[in-house]
Amino acid sequence: MGDHLLVNGLDFFYGQTHALRAVTLPIRRNRITSLIGPSGCGKTTLLRCFNRMHDLYPNNRYRGEILMDGRDILGPAVDVIGLRNSMGMVFQKPTPFPMSVFDNVAYGLRLKRVRNAGVLRERVEKALRQAAVWDEVKDRLGQNAQGLSGGQQQRLVIARTLAVDPQVILFDESTSALDPISSKKIEELMTELKKEVTIIAVTHNMQQAARISDFTALMYLGSLVEYDETATIFTKPRNKLTEEYVTGRFG
């Protein structure tokens, strides 16, 4: 399958704050890669480089490259809107828009000027089914999405992301605000989704990384400490820091 993305010598700055230091990391296609590490080590910062979320704020600066299928997505000529279309993002807290369940899922499609009601309905249903939330919302598609439970909202957000057929989905601690049952549903969903998309997941929860991911990257103070198959990271890490972190001795 090979590398879908390759982070290559990436540095990132929030103004004067040097938040990522020479990170080099492959992201395998149709696999789940976990980013773990203590709070403040730069996981979110790295994740937000992939869809250029940092572009929204002044004084943020990238140095280095992220290759997607061999093409640098950090370059100035890149169509950021197109990039974000192909990179879904799911945040820590659910972010349902103040509109109906249906309109939430159709949001990205409408942005892409899909207007046909039949097509919209079909794609919305497909996305909601993929996100394993269809049965719970099929009778309330017209209701405000902000009235759903937290777990349902998070799966709705995943459906909203899936509706535009992304190639990659970025999860930033997307289960940490949810109850265990909802978390489990989302974990199962992620495992299911990797058949179609590449997944990068930031997580605080070591067991979760061990359970769901194929590859794991440990970060510390803005640098990549170790990257390997998840089993290797958790059973026979090469780096002392990794060993201490995964056994819970620091972090």
Next chain:
Amino acid sequence: MSGLAARKAWNLAAMALASLCALAGLLLLATILRDVLAEGLGSLRLRLFTQDPAPPNMAGAGGLRSAFLGQGLLTLAASAMGVPIGVLGGTYLAEYGRDSRICRLISTLSDMAVSIPSIVIGTFAYAILVKPMGGFNGWAGAVALAIIILPIIVRTTEEMMTMVPWALREAAFALGAPYCKVITSIVWRSAMSGIFTGILLAMARVAGETAPLLFTSFNSNFFRLDMSQAVPSLTVSIYQYAASPYEGWVGLAWAAAFVVTVLVLMLNILGRVVIRLRKRG
């Protein structure tokens, strides 16, 4: 222990004083409302809304239909100018220009503009729109009212939009939405009831204004809704009728004052209810 007792005594005294002041304010309001209610209701006749002003010697005739319509027209014209500019201005402050020095300055100036006496705005409109155009005209009145509502709408719009969590905007950006789309489809929608409330409260503020109209659109006793001429005005009519020696006119003034008070109160209450509902969820 004695320290605590002293603090408790202070606390009690401060609370008593504050309550007393609040009571004084309420009492004053209650007195005004009682008078307006008693006098206004007593003089309220259907003809207030259906007839135009009649000379004072025609007892039992005449109303303020044209003044109601004129006031409505002026408020509408003011809103047509002030609401779009205000909402777009507030949007600029909350979004494109957020955190910039110039925007903070504009916010501060708007806060100050809210408390400019309306008569000052009236004289300003007189200087730029009445004097050069050679006479009282509706446009000058509408502009004066628009200037009054503008900063209120700018600031409430800005505040309501700033309250919308950034995560929501980011989620829309992450789907590939351009900024203008994020604003119109996400931020405005989230802040809509708040912005709407700001507009209502701004309109409540000018619905009962007299001073800015005295120098601008003035008043007219004729049924004439031509914005290039003096426009009949309810509040200016109340002012003139109330100060007149004719019993019939004074009665009409009370009745009209009653109607204006009820209208402004309702706008205010409606605005506050919307805010309350919004806060609850």
